[in-house]
Amino acid sequence: MRHAVVVGGGIGGLAAAVGLHRIGWRVSVLEQAPEFGAIGAGITLWPNAVRALDALGFGDGVRDLGSARLSARLCAADGRWLTTLDGARIERLLGGPVLPVHRAQLHRLLLDALPADALHAGLRVRGIGRDGSVPGLDLPPADLVVGADGINSRVRAQYWPRAPRPRYAGLTAWRAIADHRRGTDIVMTWGRGAEFGEIPLVDGRTYWFFAARAPAGERNPDEHAHLLRHLASWHPSITELIARTPREAVLRHDIHHLPGRPDSYVDGNVALLGDAAHAMTPSLGQGGCQALEDAAVLVAACAAHHDVPTALARYDAERRRRTRLVARASYLAGRFGPYLANPAAVAARDLGARLLPQRLAIRTFQHVSDWTPPRIAAE
Template sequence: MAPANGTALVIGGGIGGLAAAVGLHRTGWEVTVLERFAAPDDTGAGISLAANGIRALDALGVGGAVRAAARPQYTGGTRTPDGRPLSRMDGAALERALGTPVTGIPRAELHSLLRSALPPGCLRTGVTGSLDTALRGEGPAPAPDLVVAADGVRSASRARLFPDHPGPVYSGSTVLRAITAEPVDLDADFELTWGPGAEFGHIAFADGRAEWHAVLAAPPGVRHADPLAVLRQRFAHWQEPVARLLAATRPEDVLHHDVHELVTPLPSYAAGRVALLGDAAHAMTPNLGQGACQALEDAVTLAAELAAGPDVPTALARYDAVRRPRSQAVARAARRAGRLGHRLSHPVAVSLRNGALRLAPSGVVVRGILRHADWTPPRLPARAM
């Protein structure tokens, strides 16, 4: 069997890395997490968790706490800049089908709940983890039995393991986002507005605040001295609540990231006693809202396969066989979805897309979401006491 009290080093303390650490800790591993930032650089944003993400959190023992802190998404959908609906989200139908609604929560709160499930001293912030150093061991400490590389879209661990892989590429989209500084009056729990070359959306939170995001088709690396002023001008003629959300935001809270993805899939998520997880393994565009959910699936599956034994390399080979086909299929689907959203700019293409969405029965929309969100996690054995 895999060592009941083996040692694991997790490189990266984002959602995927923390979830992996929780799963390993719950199944008997001694875990250390290295995170180079004091706090991840996306904690000023929000996240929608589909049923597969919530089920993974249930398996990790933190699903109840996340539900208590989150806001279920029952109302909303997609619309045009002048407010005309394109499709409606039937959150109640999703809840009936999957047992849980999509939920919205600040990323910082999700990070906090995952950290609270780890023992004191497990997470070391302000420390950059190197794969070579981890495999050799640091100082008098022996090399760990397992290394989990969860170091994000620009993973140095991935580059070390697969030096011939081209790495992440720019998707053609850049995203600005923030959480409002105060509660905002909103008519929908979740909403996307699609215009030519741009998308604006929001996620409502339990405390009345909201996260908004603006996705633009733009060259990479462009930054603005006053991003809120740029967005007010760009979305000046779009229907509320766009202006209301921007007005409730402090300039210093706006985050700006270019969206990169792994277009070339990796040949494996494992090498020896190293497992790649989350964006390091399958960075995808956010068009399906599945990036974090897939990382959570990775974390639960990794812990379950290691608990099943018989040794680390065999368990990691099974992890790769389970996770690579599914996560890479979701990444491809997210890329296709992006081509039908804000990336469209030609009036004819936009008109055809809008007409097709308006004619699509609500059941078709629900089935499209179920295709990716209907996932059953493996059972994690309880930690040996």
């Protein structure tokens, strides 16, 4: 039985581990947190990610977690509607629904598919051998090492010392889940250099986030109170939603990204996956989706080729260009969308959003969501 050691039990690492387990590999997932779990409230899965999950055998499970066929509305900070994208039309043009899910539930779905002895929590990897050896853990030698340890990847630092370093994107984000729902549509509000997103979850709660330009590391003693003050001039449903969110549920993280990607995502039998390989700005909500695509492609390559370097060469060839394009699209979507700050540019942006036909607006997302996973079939 072949053995993979996966560093990092985030969405990407778990999806890769589950897929490899399903094709008959032994897997060991090493996670630094004391318990496997998810930070970050909700996550939106685009049709490309749902297809990746289908390939990995989780499509139906994840569809049960998400509210399908949501329409999306975009409005300005003062509450003026700019445009509405109809849910049925989104589904038809993108070839599937956009599914917002609770991160913890997605994690649970993946975790439940792994044997308990595959999971090693509370283990912070500082360095790892090509055979998967880490001090203090006695495991059989690994055929494959997967670095799925996020944007500050230790595996990347060890095997790709010259790879680009994470950079602050100039943005900070607050996220939470409110036990309350105002409507059934996704509502995005664009201001000057900031956006607020309100995303209904299937269980009647709402995942919301606010992202804005801010100096790195800035923090307030009470982020909940800060947001209520900061957003007081935005349309009142936003502050109503925040007011109905428990104070301790509000998370704040600065957003970093990798300004470039390593020349290769593989080095011998070591592969980078997810944010470790290509952390991107979250404007398109694709970072996790790309990690799931990575996992599906890695598993398909390992199923098709017994020889690990051959499988990894295929993985690298399929993933580098695609993730570069999506990262670029995400960066541009933010830069020329919500994070425009110049008042004249903001007025032009809002007018453009009002005038752009719905079909064309949805089509701008097609190049991102048009992706089909390879079939996972043994050699």
